[in-house]
Amino acid sequence: MKSFMIAVRYFLRYLKKYWKGLIFALAFVILGTYAQVRAPYYMGKAFTDLSTYLSQYVNPATHGKASLDKFYSAVWSMAAFYILTEVGLVLSGIITSRISAKTSGRMRIGLFSKLQKMTIKYFDSHQDGKILSLFTSDIDNIFNALNQAVFQVFSQGLLFIGVIWMMFEQSATMAWVTMAMTPIVILLAFFVMKRARHYINDQQEAIGSMNGYINEQINGQKIIITEGLQKKSIAGFAPYNEDVRQKTYKGQVYSGMLSPMIQGFSYLNLAIVIFFGSWLVLNSGMSKAAGLGLVVVFFNYSQQYFQPISQLTSIYNSLQLAITGANRLDKVDQEKEESNPGKGKALPTLEKRVALNDVDFGYQPNRQILHDVSIDVKKGQMVALVGPTGSGKTTVMNLLNRFYDVNSGSVTFDGRDIRDVDLQSLRDQVGIVLQESIIFSRTIAENIKFGKPEATDEEMIAAAKEAHIHDFIESLPDGYQTQVSDENSIFSTGQKQLLSIARTILTNPDFLILDEATSNVDTVTEEKIQKAMNNVIAGRTSFVIAHRLKTILGADKIVVLKDGRVIEQGSHQELLDQNGFYAELYHNQMVFE
């Protein structure tokens, strides 16, 4: 019930904008349904009139009076009501389709915008595949349900009420006979529906997990191929696939059982109605013509009465998927967005220093990563962060840009806590060159101008020259207009980082965080990266996460992290003189290189 209410709230949030259209759709449904339940009355009347005509026609005493006028008028009325039914239902169907397409479109935009406001933590802790399936599976399910199921709920619900009303108007006894089997049908339907819901929820969960696995394996395909793990990857996929198969099968068995089951009851009911109807007509003083008409009317109503039960239960599957989807989307809507307590308070241009002050931090509450870390970077200085893998270097970077908030202590720009300033103004001042550079699907020019689309071509080329990537770009047939994408990149890892450096140079940040690319870089590219880094660092306050110590020999300060603690800091020479952890690290690397 709770999940149903959540789904209703979610739908209303998006549907309320279209209330006028919905009223029109409802009006057409009411019109169509009214005509639908009214038509059998005229069918019964036509049979009564025809029967009266025939008995008058064969009787010589009344032969001259026999007329088919009443019969024709009843047939025309019946046809008119059936036409009205079609018109009403088709028009409301068109309006509903329009509204569902618009609504699911708005849901997609809502979801996409929400994701853009999410914390890095959300993306770090959710598989890409699962996030993607919100768009590809959940919103699609909602569209299908809105398009068909909600319309059906309206029209069939009204039909159900309308038929009951008309049946009682015609004959209360026959109405009770027609409805006698309802409790059994509803009880059975409830039982089957409950099982179906259970398995359909499971099915969606299983599909989400399978998508997550596929995504992970595709992203890791290179490792899988190099390590020859293809068979293992397939073997790992099998249980996910099996889980989806089993749950889909069970879900479909139960939800698919409903419609035929109810159809069966409907045929059985038809026999009961005909039997009792005839018995009633023969045993009550009713004229044969009127009796025949009554049986025909209830023959129709019996079918119409079971139609909503059958339709509503057959769309149950689709409604369930939509409810599950809406719950999942609502959960995303409720997710914490990046908090911006200092909104509107712009961070002034950096004048003195950036500092981490006694910072404690952990990604999870029970696992502390950084312990009492204090680092101070003076304006214009370059500070290098070194330390073994997993020592917390990237974590420090995550805190400087407020991807995560510290647990205790603070990160300050000129003494101002970054939690107290506008997030956008902080990010405007901070430039980041990530270890893994991202290429977007567009031209090289657009990639470089990504953070500053209004930059001129001259500015872009100057940035590319500073980043030592201009010559390479010019060597391509289409130069800066070459289309690139992350999957089909013409850049090596090192070149990607050069492009990323050009992107950062163009945005001209005051404070720079640079995570040096380590892997797959040849010596020529390495030298270029070094030069590009020097160019981008020059005149800026910077924080460099260094993996090759020789790239940071000129740093104003080197901070050594180990197990999330600062164990040494000073200039290269000072640290060598201390002959501690850094000196050992340095000597080891020099020997290695």
Ligand SMILES: Nc1ncnc2c1ncn2[C@@H]1O[C@H](COP(=O)(O)OP(=O)(O)OP(=O)(O)O)[C@@H](O)[C@H]1O
């Ligand atoms: N998103 C995350 N959620 C939970 N734990 C994380 C997350 N990111 C990193 N960690 C943990 O924090 C610790 C420090 O990781 P971090 O990435 O800061 O190290 P690093 O010094 O940058 O390592 P490397 O040199 O390998 O890049 C590691 O133990 C890691 O498991």
